[in-house]
Amino acid sequence: MRHDQEFQSIPNVVRAAARRFGDAPALVDGDRRLSFRELEDLMLRAVASARTLGIGPGDRVGLCAPNSVEWIVAALAIQGAGGIVVPLNTRFKAPELSYILRTSGARALFAASSFLGTDYTADLERADPGLPALRTTVSLPGEQGRADVTWDRFLDLGTDPATAHEAIDRLTPDHMSDVMFTSGTTGHPKGVVLTHGQSLRAYGWMSGAYGFRASDSFLVIPPFFHCFGYKAGWLASFLHGVTVLPMAVFDAGRALELIERERVSILLGPPTIFHDLLHHPDRPDRDLSSLRVSMTGGSTIAESLIRAMKRDLSFDIVLSAYGLTESTALVTTTRVGDTEETVARTTGRPIPGVEVRLTDAAGKEVPPGADGEILVRGYNVTQGYWDDPDATAAAIDGDGWLHTGDVGHLDPAGNLVIVDRKKEMYIVGGFNAYPAEIEKLLLGCEHIAEVAVVGVPDARMGEVGCAFVVPAPGARPTEADVVAWARAHMANFKVPRHVRFVDALPRNASLKVLKDDLRARYREGEGR
Structure with a gap:
């Protein structure tokens, strides 16, 4: 059943x-x-x-x-x-x-x-x-x-x-x-x-496939306001009799202490968490042999990190998955037994009862290996957005396909490879950051006339924001000024970690900001 x-x-x-x-x-x-x-x-x-x-x-x-x-x-x-x-x-x-x-x-x-x-x-x-x-x-x-x-x-x-x-x-x-x-x-x-049924079906299957069992303890670090901590965390655990240890604020040293003391065996989260555990000075002195199952989500993971998680953190199983809130946060996942290359390079195959197809700009299905927009259909897809029929109609077509806006392709084994995450979106330590929202908030600062935000690589967080700012006439804000204002007016993960001041934003003939140009400018600046 x-x-x-x-x-x-x-x-x-x-x-x-x-x-x-x-x-x-x-x-x-x-x-x-x-x-x-x-x-x-x-x-x-x-x-x-x-x-x-x-x-x-x-x-x-x-x-x-x-x-x-x-x-x-x-x-x-x-x-x-x-x-x-x-x-x-x-x-x-x-x-x-x-x-x-x-x-x-x-x-x-x-x-x-x-x-x-x-x-x-x-x-x-x-x-x-x-x-x-x-x-x-x-x-x-x-x-x-x-x-x-x-x-x-x-x-x-x-x-x-x-x-x-x-x-x-x-x-x-x-x-x-x-x-x-x-x-x-x-x-x-x-x-x-x-x-209720969507979450129970999706995470009942996932936790079973990942090998959750009643003797396990799960240190839940991802926040409960996100499906990662709530549904893949405590809900999945209670289905199998797993002990849950909620962690209010992630601290790598404290996490290592809890893993040793409570014999934690399950730990899911973005790559940032595992990076910090591996590089903490207390790690070599802690007994981490109880660690057994891990899954990373919200960002790509390097093969070298998977190997280090198995070698230095004692994990037997390291998996990766893909989902978005509109799909109960679970669409595809790698499986126990997949190679490290598959886990690092792909997000695995669709979960049972869920279909994935890839289409071009005209809505036609693309051939295997070709990039296309990822569409999802199945029991996991939301009924829609609360009190927003227009947004619902724009996201879910008449045949029940959820248009994710993400771009990817299928490898020969049917594993989904993510090429671009919602085009402009970037992921900060497991949190989705949307430039349009951040830009709207930043325009509330009196020192900013125009702004464009792009995601740029970061060794610890995966990606962080870089804001390209056109100052208001007569204003001479510093990078510290903009960051301080942002910290006071938006969630921490949305705050740009870098600020670049420009005379004008690059735009095309339709006046759309050329964000690829801005990413190139950032790379060139870092190179110098």
């Missing part, structure tokens, strides 16, 4: 895990250890509390906090009550968060009161005091801050677990589980609608 049919919903996975794995450890977060049975009890209290708070079927609820036990339980509470989770990037500033909460129509907000020096509720109240989501706010974890209800007080609202069971029983695989916002090339974030 498929996982979507067997478990029905994401909260029901936890109920089933409590029966199957009982007192085995489900979560280890600092000094806290929860068994699967204890996690179920906590989830049921939280579901009952969410219902008491007024969260019901179809309600969208924002969730903005670091990786933690509370993030997982809050998501399960919202979904168990019939609501829809709207995960929020903890690196976003108040205007970015406000846009997503308003667009999704979120009626409540669960948010950290202090993470990296930020009280999200307080910041949102200052930026958008009339925001509907601020009418009901819950702080997690820790202090109350400006929220209406503390986490402990929220849990005290749930006095009748029977109501929680009833609410969870009503959920089906077709119910919406989350609206995950992803920035488009227009610079306007769009909410991707996904269901």
